[in-house]
Amino acid sequence: MSNDPSQTFQGMIxxxxxxxxxxGCMIMQPLDLEVGAGTxxxxxxxxxxxxxxxxxxxxxxxRRPTDGRYGENPNRTQHYYQYQVVLKxxxxxxxxxxxxxxxxxxxxxxxxDIRFVEDNWESPTLGAWGLGWEIWQNGxxxxxxxxxxxxxxxxxxxxxxxxTYGLERIALYLQGKDNFFDLVWAHTPEGTMTYGDxxxxxxxxxxxxxxxxxxxxxxxxxxDHCEQQCKKLLELNLPLxxxxxxxxxxxxxxxLDARHAISVTERQGYLLRVRSLAKQVAQRYYESREALGFxxxxxxxR
Amino acid sequence: MTExxxxxxxxxxxxxxxxxxxxxxxxxxxxxxxxxxxxxxxxVRSFASPRHIGAMVSALEAKQSDQIIERKGPPLxxxxxxxxxxxxxxxxFARSCNIDVDQLEQLETEKGTRLVFKQxxxxxxxxxxxxxxxxxxxxxLPIPKPMRWGNLTTExxxxxxxxxxxxxxxIIPCEILGQQASNITYGHRFLAPEPLVIAHPSHYENLLxxxxxxxxxxxxxxxxxxxxxxxxxxxxxxxxxxxxxxLNEVTGIVEWPVALSVPFDENFLDVxxxxxxxxxxxxxxxxxxxxxxxxxxxxxxxxxxxxSNNPTQVIKGNERVMDARLADAKFFFETDSKQTxxxxxERLKHVLFKxxxxxxxxxxxxIATLAAYIATQLQADVSQAEQAGHLCKADLMSDMxxxxxxxxxxxxxxxxxxxxxxxxxxMKEHYLPKxxxxxxxxxxxxxxxxxxxxxxxxxxxxxxxxxxxxxKDPFALRRAALGILRIIIEKQLDLDLLELLHEGYxxxxxxxxxxxxxxxxxxxxxxxxxxxxxxxIPSDVFAAVMALRPTRPLDFQHRINAVNEFxxxxxxxALAAAxxxxxxxxxxxxxxxxxxxxxxxxxxxxxxxxxxxxxxxKREQVAPLxxxxxxTLALTTLASLRTPxxxxxxxxxxxxxxxxxxxxxxALLANLxxxxxxxxxxxxxx
Numbered sequence: 007m008s009n010d011p012s013q014t015f016q017g018m019i020x021x022x023x024x025x026x027x028x029x030g031c032m033i034m035q036p037l038d039l040e041v042g043a044g045t046x047x048x049x050x051x052x053x054x055x056x057x058x059x060x061x062x063x064x065x066x067x068x069r070r071p072t073d074g075r076y077g078e079n080p081n082r083t084q085h086y087y088q089y090q091v092v093l094k095x096x097x098x099x100x101x102x103x104x105x106x107x108x109x110x111x112x113x114x115x116x117x118x119d120i121r122f123v124e125d126n127w128e129s130p131t132l133g134a135w136g137l138g139w140e141i142w143q144n145g146x147x148x149x150x151x152x153x154x155x156x157x158x159x160x161x162x163x164x165x166x167x168x169x170t171y172g173l174e175r176i177a178l179y180l181q182g183k184d185n186f187f188d189l190v191w192a193h194t195p196e197g198t199m200t201y202g203d204x205x206x207x208x209x210x211x212x213x214x215x216x217x218x219x220x221x222x223x224x225x226x227x228x229x230d231h232c233e234q235q236c237k238k239l240l241e242l243n244l245p246l247x248x249x250x251x252x253x254x255x256x257x258x259x260x261x262l263d264a265r266h267a268i269s270v271t272e273r274q275g276y277l278l279r280v281r282s283l284a285k286q287v288a289q290r291y292y293e294s295r296e297a298l299g300f301x302x303x304x305x306x307x308r
Numbered sequence: 309m310t311e312x313x314x315x316x317x318x319x320x321x322x323x324x325x326x327x328x329x330x331x332x333x334x335x336x337x338x339x340x341x342x343x344x345x346x347x348x349x350x351x352v353r354s355f356a357s358p359r360h361i362g363a364m365v366s367a368l369e370a371k372q373s374d375q376i377i378e379r380k381g382p383p384l385x386x387x388x389x390x391x392x393x394x395x396x397x398x399x400x401f402a403r404s405c406n407i408d409v410d411q412l413e414q415l416e417t418e419k420g421t422r423l424v425f426k427q428x429x430x431x432x433x434x435x436x437x438x439x440x441x442x443x444x445x446x447x448x449l450p451i452p453k454p455m456r457w458g459n460l461t462t463e464x465x466x467x468x469x470x471x472x473x474x475x476x477x478x479i480i481p482c483e484i485l486g487q488q489a490s491n492i493t494y495g496h497r498f499l500a501p502e503p504l505v506i507a508h509p510s511h512y513e514n515l516l517x518x519x520x521x522x523x524x525x526x527x528x529x530x531x532x533x534x535x536x537x538x539x540x541x542x543x544x545x546x547x548x549x550x551x552x553x554x555l556n557e558v559t560g561i562v563e564w565p566v567a568l569s570v571p572f573d574e575n576f577l578d579v580x581x582x583x584x585x586x587x588x589x590x591x592x593x594x595x596x597x598x599x600x601x602x603x604x605x606x607x608x609x610x611x612x613x614x615x616s617n618n619p620t621q622v623i624k625g626n627e628r629v630m631d632a633r634l635a636d637a638k639f640f641f642e643t644d645s646k647q648t649x650x651x652x653x654e655r656l657k658h659v660l661f662k663x664x665x666x667x668x669x670x671x672x673x674x675i676a677t678l679a680a681y682i683a684t685q686l687q688a689d690v691s692q693a694e695q696a697g698h699l700c701k702a703d704l705m706s707d708m709x710x711x712x713x714x715x716x717x718x719x720x721x722x723x724x725x726x727x728x729x730x731x732x733x734x735m736k737e738h739y740l741p742k743x744x745x746x747x748x749x750x751x752x753x754x755x756x757x758x759x760x761x762x763x764x765x766x767x768x769x770x771x772x773x774x775x776x777x778x779x780k781d782p783f784a785l786r787r788a789a790l791g792i793l794r795i796i797i798e799k800q801l802d803l804d805l806l807e808l809l810h811e812g813y814x815x816x817x818x819x820x821x822x823x824x825x826x827x828x829x830x831x832x833x834x835x836x837x838x839x840x841x842x843x844x845i846p847s848d849v850f851a852a853v854m855a856l857r858p859t860r861p862l863d864f865q866h867r868i869n870a871v872n873e874f875x876x877x878x879x880x881x882a883l884a885a886a887x888x889x890x891x892x893x894x895x896x897x898x899x900x901x902x903x904x905x906x907x908x909x910x911x912x913x914x915x916x917x918x919x920x921x922x923x924x925x926k927r928e929q930v931a932p933l934x935x936x937x938x939x940t941l942a943l944t945t946l947a948s949l950r951t952p953x954x955x956x957x958x959x960x961x962x963x964x965x966x967x968x969x970x971x972x973x974x975a976l977l978a979n980l981x982x983x984x985x986x987x988x989x990x991x992x993x994x
Contacts, residue, residue, distance in 0.1 A: 079635075079639070080635070081632055095458045095459040096457055096458050098458060098467075101320060105497075115497075115498040115614070116498055116499075116614070116616070116617055117616055117617050117618045117621055118614075118616070118621065118625065119612035119613055119614050119616060119622045119625075120498070120613075120614075121561060121562070121612075121613050122320070122358070123321075123324075123561060123593070124321070124323045124324055124325075126453065137455045137466070139321060143625065144612075144621070144622050144624075144625025144626050144629070145610060145626040145629040145630070146628070146629040153455055153456075153467075155456065163459070164458060165456050165457050165459070167457075178628075179625065184628060269658035
C-alpha cells in the first residue's frame with residue numbers, strides 16, 4: 007500500500023495531509039523561496055498577525071546551510087522537510103488533535119513514551135516568541151509545538167498554535183531505519199527509491215557550495231540590496247513583496263554564516279537588521295489588512 | 309465544625325523547572341490568606357505534576373472567626389470643644405456610624421489619640437471566601453512567562469482545562485481562569501484519559517494514583533523516581549549519577565514515572581566523559597551510570613512517563629537517539645582533535661569580548677601578561693602561566709564547545725593534553741570557583757590565570773563605567789571579585805590587590821573611567837564585607853580592619869583573625885573605648901598629624917610617665933611581630949596596656965591650659981593609637 011505511512015516517506019506526508027485536511031485545514035503548498043523553517047512561510051508568519059482566523063497545513067522544504075554534512079551524517083542535512091500546521095485561534099483541543107495525528111501515523115502513545123518537554127521558542131530574526139514544547143517520542147524530538155505570543159513585535163491576538171513535525175525523524179522511526187538516506191521515499195516501477203537516491207548528491211554538492219564556493223562579496227551585496235528593496239517596498243506600501251526580501255536577506259545571512267564570513271562580533275548586527283525589517287513588514291501587513299477591514303473575520307467576531 | 313478543602317487546576321504540561329515553586333507559592337499564599345482571615349486549619353498538602361497543580365487543606369474551619377471592624381474617626385483633640393461638648397466633626401462621625409457619641413471608643417495612634425468605632429461582625433462561611441482567595445493566590449504566582457491561548461484574554465502558565473474546588477462533598481461554585489469549578493479531574497493523558505469524580509478532598513490523591521496513574525505529590529514522585537533509578541543501577545551493579553536539579557526537572561516532566569535502563573554503543577566511551585554526561589543529562593534528561601570506581605558505563609537510565617505495553621520499543625528508541633547524539637559529540641571531538649589549541653586562538657580575533665574592550669584575543673593577551681606578572685610574584689613558572697593565559701579562551705572556538713557551551717574549559721583541558729600538565733589543567737581550572745563553595749584552582753599556574761582573568765574583566769568593565777548597580781550585575785563581577793579573594797586567601801598567596809589592579813589597568817588603553825583602579829579596589833574590598841558576614845565575623849571587626857584598607861587580601865585576613873581574637877579578651881572593650889576617645893580628641897583638636905615626639909621633661913604625673921614608658925616598651929616588643937605579620941600576638945601584647953591607659957584617663961587631664969604640656973599629652977596618646985593602628989582601627993569595636 008503506497009500511502010501506508012510506515013512504508014514510504016510520501017505515504018507519511020499523504021497521511022498528514024489527509025488528517026489535517028479532515029480537521030478543516032487548508033492544505034497549502036510550500037513557499038518557493040529558500041527558508042530555514044515553515045515559520046517563515048507567509049502562511050505562518052504573516053497569517054499569525056492580526057485578528058483574522060487561519061487554519062492551514064503544508065510541507066515546507068527547509069534549508070539550513072550550516073547543518074550540511076556533505077551527505078555523510080546519518081541525520082543532519084542542510085535541506086530537509088518540515089510539516090507545518092497553523093491553527094488560529096489555537097483550538098482548546100489542539101493537543102488532542104496533534105496526538106490523533108500521531109495515531110494516524112501509527113504511533114501509539116500507549117506503546118511509545120510521548121512526552122511534552124518545555125521548549126520556549128524565540129526567533130531573533132522574526133521578532134517572535136512563543137511558549138510550548140518539544141514533543142519527545144522515546145527521547146527523540148519529533149515536533150515543536152508553540153503558542154505564538156508575539157510575531158514581528160506585535161502581540162498575537164488571537165494566539166496561533168503552530169505544530170512543526172520533523173518529517174525525516176518521524177520517518178526513521180516509522181520505517182525502522184537509522185539513516186535519513188536509507189528512508190524509502192516511494193516504490194516505483196523501477197524499484198524502491200530512497201531519500202538518498204533523491205538527495206544524497208544534492209547534500210554533497212550543496213554542502214560544497216554553502217561552505218566553500220558561495221560567492222561572499224555577492225552575498226553581502228545581495229543582503230544589502232534586499233534590505234534596501236525591502237525598505238523601498240514598504241514605503242510603497244507593498245508588505246508582501248517586502249516580506250519576500252526579508253526572507254531573501256535572511257537566506258543570504260545564513261549562507262554568509264556558513265562561509266564564516268560574518269564574525270561573531272558582527273553577527274548580532276546582521277540579525278538585528280533582519281529583525282528590524284521583519285518588524286516593519288509585520289506592522290505594515292497588519293495595517294494593510296486593517297485597511298481592507300480584516301475581510302476574513304466573520305461579522306460577528308469583528 | 310471543620311471540613312476538607314481541595315483546589316486543583318488542570319493544565320497543559322507545565323514548565324518542569326518552575327513547577328515546584330509554583331505549587332509552593334500557591335500554598336503559601338492560601339495559608340497566609342487563611343491566617344489573615346482568621347480561619348484555623350489542619351495540615352496542608354500541595355500537588356504538582358505536569359498537568360495537575362493544587363492543594364488540599366485538611367480540617368478547615370467552616371466559618372471565619374468573628375471579625376472586629378475598626379473605623380477611625382477624628383482626633384480626640386478636635387472631637388470635643390473647650391467645654392467638653394462634641395464638635396460637628398465628632399457628631400458627624402457618630403452619625404455616619406449609626407451610633408451615639410458615647411458609644412465611640414478611643415484609640416492610641418502614632419498621630420495621637422483618635423476616636424474609633426469598633427464593631428463586631430459575624431464571621432463569614434469559609435467556602436464563600438475561598439474563590440477570591442484562590443484568585444488572589446493565582447494572581448500572585450511567580451509565573452516566569454505568563455501566556456495567552458486561543459482567543460481568550462486569560463493569562464496563566466499554560467492553557468487551563470479544568471478546575472476543581474471541593475468543600476467536603478460539595479463543589480464550591482465559582483469560575484476561575486475561565487473554568488467552572490467541578491468535582492471532576494482527569495488522570496494520565498494516555499493511561500487514564502476518562503473523567504474521574506472526586507467524592508471528597510481526602511480521596512483525591514489516592515484516586516489519582518489508583519485510577520488516574522498520576523502521582524500528584526511532587527516530593528513523593530521525586531522519591532519514587534530516585535528509588536527506581538537506583539534499582540536500575542543496582543541491577544547493572546552500577547552507580548547512578550543523580551544530579552539534584554535534573555531529578556527535580558524530570559519529576560516535573562512525568563506523572564507516572566517508569567525508569568528504563570538503556571545501553572549505548574561503548575565505542576563512544578572514547579569521547580571525554582564530560583561531553584557524554586552533558587549529552588545525557590542536559591540534552592536527553594537522563595541519568596548516567598558509572599562503575600564503583602567512577603568510570604562511565606555504556607548505560608543510562610531514562611524516566612519514561614508510561615507503563616508501555618512494549619518497553620523494548622521505548623528502550624530501542626532512546627538508544628537510537630542517544631547513539632545519534634553521541635555520534636555528533638564524537639564527530640566534533642575528532643574534528644577538533646585534528647587541530648592544536650593554539651590554532652583556535654587566532655580565531656578569537658573575531659570574537660568581541662566587550663565593546664571598547666577589544667576581542668577575546670586581546671583579552672587572552674592581557675590575561676597572559678598579567679598571569680606572568682602574578683607568577684613572578686608567586687615565584688611560580690612564569691612561562692607556563694603566560695602560555696596558559698594565551699590559550700585559556702581558545703577552546704571557545706572549538707566545534708565541541710560550540711555544540712556544548714557548558715564544556716568550556718573542560719575541552720580546552722583535553723585539547724591541551726600534549727602541553728605541560730599545569731598548562732592543561734589551567735584550561736579548566738581558571739574558571740574556578742564557578743559558584744559559592746566551589747573548588748579552587750589547584751596549581752600556582754591556574755591560580756595566576758584565574759586571578760588574571762577576573763582582574764582583567766573587573767578592570768575593563770569598571771573602566772567603561774558599567775559597574776554593577778543594585779541587583780544588576782550582568783558580568784558577574786561580584787562573583788569574580790569574591791573568586792579573587794577566595795583564591796588569594798585560601799591558597800595563601802601573598803599578592804597586593806592594588807598592584808594587581810594597576811598592572812591590569814596598564815594593559816588597557818584609553819579606559820574612560822580615570823578612577824578605575826581605585827573604584828575596583830573599593831569594589832573588591834567591599835566584597836569582603838559579605839564574605840566575612842557569612843563566616844560570622846562581627847561587623848565591627850570587619851570595620852576595624854577595613855578602616856585601614858589593607859591592600860594585601862591575605863594580610864587583611866590575618867588582621868581580621870587577630871582583631872576577632874582580641875575582641876574576645878577582657879581588656880578589649882576598655883581599650884576600644886580608649887582608642888575611640890583618643891581618636892575623637894585628636895580629630896576635635898585637629899591634631900591627628902601632631903608630632904609623635906614626647907618630651908619626658910614635660911610630664912607632671914606618674915601615670916603619664918608610666919604610660920609613656922610602657923608604650924615605648926610595647927613598641928619594641930611588637931615591632932618584630934608586625935614584621936612577621938603576627939597581628940594576633942601583637943594585639944595580645946598590647947592588651948596589657950588597659951590598666952595604665954585607664955589610669956591615665958582617670959588621673960591625667962589632657963586639655964590643660966599650658967599648650968606645651970597639652971600637646972605633649974596629645975602626642976603621647978597619638979603614639980598609643982599608632983601602636984594599635986598598625987593592625988586595625990580598634991576604635992571601631994563596639
